[in-house]
Amino acid sequence: MxxxxxxxxxxxxxxxxxxxxxxxxxxxxxxxGTIAVMFYRFxxxxxxxxxxxxxxxxxxxxxxxxxxxxxxxxxxxPRQTIGGGFVIHNFSNVHIDCAxxxxxxxxxxxxxxxxxxxxxxxxxxGNNVYVGAGAKIIGKVRIGDNAIVAANSCIIKDVPDCCxxxxxxxxxxxxxxxxxxxxxxxxxxx
Numbered sequence: 001m002x003x004x005x006x007x008x009x010x011x012x013x014x015x016x017x018x019x020x021x022x023x024x025x026x027x028x029x030x031x032x033g034t035i036a037v038m039f040y041r042f043x044x045x046x047x048x049x050x051x052x053x054x055x056x057x058x059x060x061x062x063x064x065x066x067x068x069x070x071x072x073x074x075x076x077x078p079r080q081t082i083g084g085g086f087v088i089h090n091f092s093n094v095h096i097d098c099a100x101x102x103x104x105x106x107x108x109x110x111x112x113x114x115x116x117x118x119x120x121x122x123x124x125x126g127n128n129v130y131v132g133a134g135a136k137i138i139g140k141v142r143i144g145d146n147a148i149v150a151a152n153s154c155i156i157k158d159v160p161d162c163c164x165x166x167x168x169x170x171x172x173x174x175x176x177x178x179x180x181x182x183x184x185x186x187x188x189x190x
Contacts, residue, residue, distance in 0.1 A: 004041040006084030008034065010104065015087065033088030036074035039064070040086075043078025073109075083127065090133070102127035102145065110134040116156075126161065146177055 011034060016023050028034055043065075046057040061078065069075050073092035076082075080096075083103030088094060090109035097114035099122040107113075111131050115122050121140030129143050132151030137143060142158045149155055150166035150173070159165050164174040 001041075001045075003082075003084045003086075004038055007037050007041070007086045010085040011087050015089070032072040032074065032091030033094075036068060036072045036076060036091070036094070037086055037088060039068045040076040040078055040082070043076075044081070047079055080122075098122050099124045099140075101125045102129070104128045105131070107131040108133035108135075108151070111136070113137045115139060123155075148177055 008028060011028050011031075012024050016028060039061075042057075043061045046054050046061050048054075049057065072094075074088060074094040075096070076094075077097040080098050080101065082096075082098075082101040082105065085104035086101070087106045088108075089106065093110045093112075094107065095112045095114055096107075102125060104127055105125060106129070108131065110133050113123055113125070113131070113136075116139040119139045123137045123139065123141045123143065125137070125143045126145035126147065128146045129149070130147075131137070131149045132153065134152040135149045135155070136153070137149065137155045139156060141155055143149065143155070144159055144161035144163065146162045147159050148164045149159070149170070150164065152168070153166050153170045154168040155165060155170040157170065159170065159172075160175070162175065162177045163172055164177050165171060166173050
């Protein structure tokens with residue numbers, strides 16, 4: 001529950017342009033990305049419960065999962081661990097199935113993070129990572145802390161800390177990312 005509030009608070013503080021009650025509360029809570037993140041948090045809590053207690057909750061989660069995926073276009077594996085401050089900006093065509101995700105992950109639409117066709121290994125993502133629209137992170141790769149994966153990139157090799165990668169396959173563009181957007185999770189214009 002605490003992580004869910006951290007996710008919502010980060011979205012409210014950093015991604016709402018008009019600071020009014022409707023935008024801060026109602027609009028944020030009804031966004032497809034927020035609904036998918038909250039549903040993931042519920043599913044993840046179910047996996048942590050003792051077996052006899054979790055069965056009815058997992059049944060509810062399993063019955064609701066197709067509806068949430070249909071509504072939002074987002075799938076997040078409930079068995080993985082994702083740190084607080086998780087934000088999905090836009091909805092549709094998002095698939096997340098990782099070994100580990102740190103805190104303050106920000107992603108856009110069309111992102112695939114998971115295993116490749118020939119591999120059962122999953123990616124690992126550090127803290128304060130931004131993944132642009134249409135990006136793909138495939139296989140056993142590690143995305144370092146404070147990294148940016150540019151839109152429409154395909155990452156199949158490790159990305160060091162504080163780096164910007166772009167292209168297909170992903171190529172290192174910069175090793176000195178100091179953007180407030182990545183380090184604090186805030187947009188550039190704030």
